[in-house]
Amino acid sequence: MAHINTPIPSLKLNDGNSIPMLGYGTGTAWYKTGDESSIDQACVDSVKTAIKLGYYHLDGAEVYKTETELGVAIKQSGVTREKLYVTTKVITNIADIPNAIKTSLKKLQLDYVDLYLIHAPFFANTDEEHQKAWAEMEQVQAAGLAKSIGVSNYLPEHLSAIMKTARAPPAINQIEFHPYLQHPQLLEFHKKHGIATSAYGPLTAVTKAKPGPVDDYMAALAKKYGVSEGEVALRWCIDQDIVTITTSGKEQRMSDYLRCATFKLTPKEISEILKLGEGRHFRGFWNHKFADDDRR
Numbered sequence: 258m259a260h261i262n263t264p265i266p267s268l269k270l271n272d273g274n275s276i277p278m279l280g281y282g283t284g285t286a287w288y289k290t291g292d293e294s295s296i297d298q299a300c301v302d303s304v305k306t307a308i309k310l311g312y313y314h315l316d317g318a319e320v321y322k323t324e325t326e327l328g329v330a331i332k333q334s335g336v337t338r339e340k341l342y343v344t345t346k347v348i349t350n351i352a353d354i355p356n357a358i359k360t361s362l363k364k365l366q367l368d369y370v371d372l373y374l375i376h377a378p379f380f381a382n383t384d385e386e387h388q389k390a391w392a393e394m395e396q397v398q399a400a401g402l403a404k405s406i407g408v409s410n411y412l413p414e415h416l417s418a419i420m421k422t423a424r425a426p427p428a429i430n431q432i433e434f435h436p437y438l439q440h441p442q443l444l445e446f447h448k449k450h451g452i453a454t455s456a457y458g459p460l461t462a463v464t465k466a467k468p469g470p471v472d473d474y475m476a477a478l479a480k481k482y483g484v485s486e487g488e489v490a491l492r493w494c495i496d497q498d499i500v501t502i503t504t505s506g507k508e509q510r511m512s513d514y515l516r517c518a519t520f521k522l523t524p525k526e527i528s529e530i531l532k533l534g535e536g537r538h539f540r541g542f543w544n545h546k547f548a549d550d551d552r553r
């Protein structure tokens with residue numbers, strides 16, 4: 258399998274740390290619904306393949322029940338800790354975040370994660386509950402157990418609640434993002450407060466939501482750049498300074514998707530996809546939770 262030599266670009270976060278702009282996820286395809294104690298060897302092998310190919314940013318979560326697999330793969334990869342960028346997220350044990358990170362680190366066989374995220378805002382009903390959780394995230398960071406701290410699936414009202422008492426805005430908000438879910442108001446809020454955006458589900462327009470209004474244009478761009486539509490979808494996020502999280506169990510696809518580092522879309526191409534996509538709405542995750550909020 259050819260190794261793509263073009264380096265993945267990085268983005269500087271508001272805390273001074275840098276994050277690689279393409280990450281390999283251990284949710285979706287790898288999410289365990291049953292018992293966590295048995296090791297999913299296919300997941301371990303795929304993470305090792307991803308690392309071997311050059312995915313040094315790895316995205317996990319306690320709720321995926323794959324932190325152990327991620328830890329084993331990291332250990333067996335032979336790649337030094339400093340070269341890797343490891344994210345995990347808290348939601349199941351949100352009531353005691355300092356303890357939750359210790360449990361996650363043990364499974365990951367790590368001393369620290371590069372990024373620790375609150376997985377979703379739905380555990381809290383009041384500003385005070387949001388603020389208490391965020392204060393515990395700050396405690397985890399101060400203890401050196403997470404280099405950067407952030408959130409996921411937050412809307413402006415959730416971000417505003419924690420920012421009333423936070424020492425600094427979250428470094429990043431990981432959200433579903435693709436041409437059919439563009440969140441213009443949320444992205445504007447992020448920009449105003451120096452919060453980076455990360456995209457999950459970046460391939461949605463080309464994998465889950467066809468047929469759709471971006472299809473022909475994405476196909477033409479894929480032809481122009483000699484890549485697949487998947488790489489165009491990933492590059493479209495990266496070219497908007499969005500940290501992009503994808504995944505696959507197929508080595509060929511993992512390898513192909515790294516080609517998104519080898520070309521750049523023009524500003525006109527980026528805005529054309531925005532324009533074609535904004536007429537359609539498609540949410541792959543969390544339908545029941547966001548409902549009318551989707552266009553924000």
Ligand SMILES: NC(=O)c1ccc[n+]([C@@H]2O[C@H](COP(=O)([O-])OP(=O)(O)OC[C@H]3O[C@@H](n4cnc5c(N)ncnc54)[C@H](O)[C@@H]3O)[C@@H](O)[C@H]2O)c1
Pocket residue numbers: 281282283284285286316317376409410431432456457458459460461464487502503504505506510542
């Ligand atoms: N924070 C959150 O709430 C949240 C939610 C969802 C995902 N995530 C993270 O983001 C990662 C990526 O999310 P995603 O899987 O939605 O991203 P994605 O849009 O990149 O889709 C990847 C999925 O599509 C499949 N796929 C890839 N190429 C394909 C092709 N050409 N044809 C058909 N199927 C193809 C893969 O097997 C994989 O299951 C997850 O693993 C997880 O780590 C986070």
Ligand SMILES: OCCc1c[nH]c2ccccc12
Pocket residue numbers: 284285318320348376377542
């Ligand atoms: O990140 C994947 C989305 C997801 C699946 N199960 C969850 C439980 C809580 C928060 C997010 C998720």
